[in-house]
Amino acid sequence: MSEQNSRVDVAIVGGGIAGMACAFHLQEKAASEGKPVAYALLERSDRWGGKLRTERIDGYGDAPFIVEAGPDSFITQKPWGLQLARQLGLESEFLPTNDHKRKTFVLHKGRPAAMPDGVLLIVPTKFTPFALTPLISPWGKLRMGMDLFIPAKKDDSDETLAGFIERRLGREALDKIAEPLLSGIYNAEAEKQSMMATFPRFREMEKQHGSLMRGMLASMRARLTAPKPNGANGSKPMSMFMSLAGGMERLIDALHPRLTGDCRLNTGVQSIARNGEGYRLELSDGGTLDADAIVLAVPTYVAGPLLAEIAPEAAAGLDEIRYVSTGTISFAYKRDELDHPLDGFGVVIPRSENRPINAITWTSTKFDQRAPDGYALLRVFFGGSRSPEMMQRSDEEIEQIARQELKAIMDIDATPLFHRIFRWQNATPQYDVGHLERVAAIEAALPAGLHLTGSPYRGIGIPDCIHQGQQAAEKILDSSD
Numbered sequence: 301m302s303e304q305n306s307r308v309d310v311a312i313v314g315g316g317i318a319g320m321a322c323a324f325h326l327q328e329k330a331a332s333e334g335k336p337v338a339y340a341l342l343e344r345s346d347r348w349g350g351k352l353r354t355e356r357i358d359g360y361g362d363a364p365f366i367v368e369a370g371p372d373s374f375i376t377q378k379p380w381g382l383q384l385a386r387q388l389g390l391e392s393e394f395l396p397t398n399d400h401k402r403k404t405f406v407l408h409k410g411r412p413a414a415m416p417d418g419v420l421l422i423v424p425t426k427f428t429p430f431a432l433t434p435l436i437s438p439w440g441k442l443r444m445g446m447d448l449f450i451p452a453k454k455d456d457s458d459e460t461l462a463g464f465i466e467r468r469l470g471r472e473a474l475d476k477i478a479e480p481l482l483s484g485i486y487n488a489e490a491e492k493q494s495m496m497a498t499f500p501r502f503r504e505m506e507k508q509h510g511s512l513m514r515g516m517l518a519s520m521r522a523r524l525t526a527p528k529p530n531g532a533n534g535s536k537p538m539s540m541f542m543s544l545a546g547g548m549e550r551l552i553d554a555l556h557p558r559l560t561g562d563c564r565l566n567t568g569v570q571s572i573a574r575n576g577e578g579y580r581l582e583l584s585d586g587g588t589l590d591a592d593a594i595v596l597a598v599p600t601y602v603a604g605p606l607l608a609e610i611a612p613e614a615a616a617g618l619d620e621i622r623y624v625s626t627g628t629i630s631f632a633y634k635r636d637e638l639d640h641p642l643d644g645f646g647v648v649i650p651r652s653e654n655r656p657i658n659a660i661t662w663t664s665t666k667f668d669q670r671a672p673d674g675y676a677l678l679r680v681f682f683g684g685s686r687s688p689e690m691m692q693r694s695d696e697e698i699e700q701i702a703r704q705e706l707k708a709i710m711d712i713d714a715t716p717l718f719h720r721i722f723r724w725q726n727a728t729p730q731y732d733v734g735h736l737e738r739v740a741a742i743e744a745a746l747p748a749g750l751h752l753t754g755s756p757y758r759g760i761g762i763p764d765c766i767h768q769g770q771q772a773a774e775k776i777l778d779s780s781d
């Protein structure tokens with residue numbers, strides 16, 4: 301136990317990607333402005349990176365299996381992930397998704413049905429494949445087509461994803477496409493999920509073009525006529541999602557050594573009190589740390605109690621943000637023991653199919669370098685609000701159920717070479733309808749010098765978490781001018 305007291309300008313609590321990106325930006329920007337800032341980055345667990353975690357498994361063939369515990373890639377349309385990776389010199393490790401093999405299947409009456417070619421997220425943009433798909437009934441297709449005639453919502457108030465999709469495209473589009481794809485990304489319930497916090501672009505499209513289909517076609521046309529988005533050096537085309545050859549944890553491996561502040565593992569923050577103009581943090585090692593400013597890059601159920609004394613109104617708001625627990629199990633196989641063609645990125649499973657799992661990613665098709673030559677890697681997702689009971693199951697039960705599902709859905713009954721289970725308890729914040737107003741009210745109730753950042757607030761994906769961390773750093777630097 302350390303009884304020591306120390307002092308910094310800024311204490312950053314939480315060593316996930318948001319806290320680390322905040323620390324790095326603070327350090328680099330402050331140095332470039334010639335006003336260095338002393339900071340501490342405090343992480344409760346014994347490793348950096350939070351949900352970015354990769355396991356490398358050797359011993360099969362000439363290359364390792366790369367098994368992701370958390371995220372497998374990040375979106376490139378939001379620039380902050382790519383920018384940070386480039387800044388860290390990771391460009392040569394960029395691993396795009398295999399877009400020429402991109403095909404998504406939707407479980408339909410127990411079997412995978414291909415999402416019709418030309419369906420962009422939720423909106424059909426090509427007539428023939430959409431007309432021919434068995435996934436949506438003739439009436440459902442007609443109803444989706446009514447999107448062209450239904451007037452746009454006039455006001456800017458939030459609504460649920462279910463409300464929005466039903467309003468524009470009908471119930472079947474919600475059930476078969478939007479719910480598994482769009483709510484699936486957030487592990488959310490479409491009936492609670494905030495449209496403005498999760499897919500504001502669709503509302504923008506509706507407002508601007510009066511119809512999602514017209515909006516989607518317009519953005520396709522704009523993309524075709526715009527200069528091609530480029531990769532690293534202006535030559536490689538950029539994929540919509542990017543990973544890193546050694547796995548997502550490479551981002552953390554590259555980021556951590558660049559941090560020059562006081563970075564401490566196994567150091568949880570237990571309480572925060574006022575200390576004159578600044579704050580005093582009580583640490584799990586028995587020490588204390590004084591700081592002028594604090595960034596909390598931890599889940600809201602950690603941040604709330606820490607703020608209960610010094611910012612009770614903000615703490616009460618934080619208490620309203622729900623979390624769900626999720627898990628994944630990855631299976632490795634010899635490729636020739638699977639009859640399945642693995643001709644796509646995987647299967648998403650609508651809630652209405654009532655299965656104990658939520659999705660299956662065909663990892664070794666989605667990316668190269670995830671399995672050695674002659675092997676395959678699959679990843680099954682479970683938990684969340686669709687199959688919460690799975691989180692109570694033992695590892696043996698999860699393995700057994702997931703294998704039964706692979707048999708039922710993909711006819712796989714080969715014995716896997718190995719499997720890896722990762723459980724994420726209370727790890728996924730839920731952006732329920734009204735989320736952005738809730739976050740704004742929490743932020744408005746924070747005393748000077750206190751900042752909240754990371755996945756619970758304004759974007760759950762890695763680029764958004766990086767961006768929010770950087771914004772917190774900017775606010776601190778701006779307030780010190």
Ligand SMILES: Cc1cc2nc3c(=O)[nH]c(=O)nc-3n(C[C@H](O)[C@H](O)[C@H](O)COP(=O)(O)OP(=O)(O)OC[C@H]3O[C@@H](n4cnc5c(N)ncnc54)[C@H](O)[C@@H]3O)c2cc1C
Pocket residue numbers: 313314315316317318319342343344345348349350351352369370371372373374375567568569570597598599602626627628724727728753754755756760761762763765
């Ligand atoms: C299974 C899964 C798959 C995902 N897939 C993708 C994907 O493909 N693409 C994508 O962009 N995003 C994906 N995400 C989401 C993304 O990974 C997360 O939103 C993001 O990593 C969260 O980062 P964060 O820094 O906000 O939080 P975290 O990573 O949760 O970090 C918070 C840190 O705070 C620490 N901490 C907690 N309490 C304390 C305390 N009292 N004192 C000190 N430290 C504390 C924790 O130990 C943790 O390290 C996925 C998430 C999961 C779980």
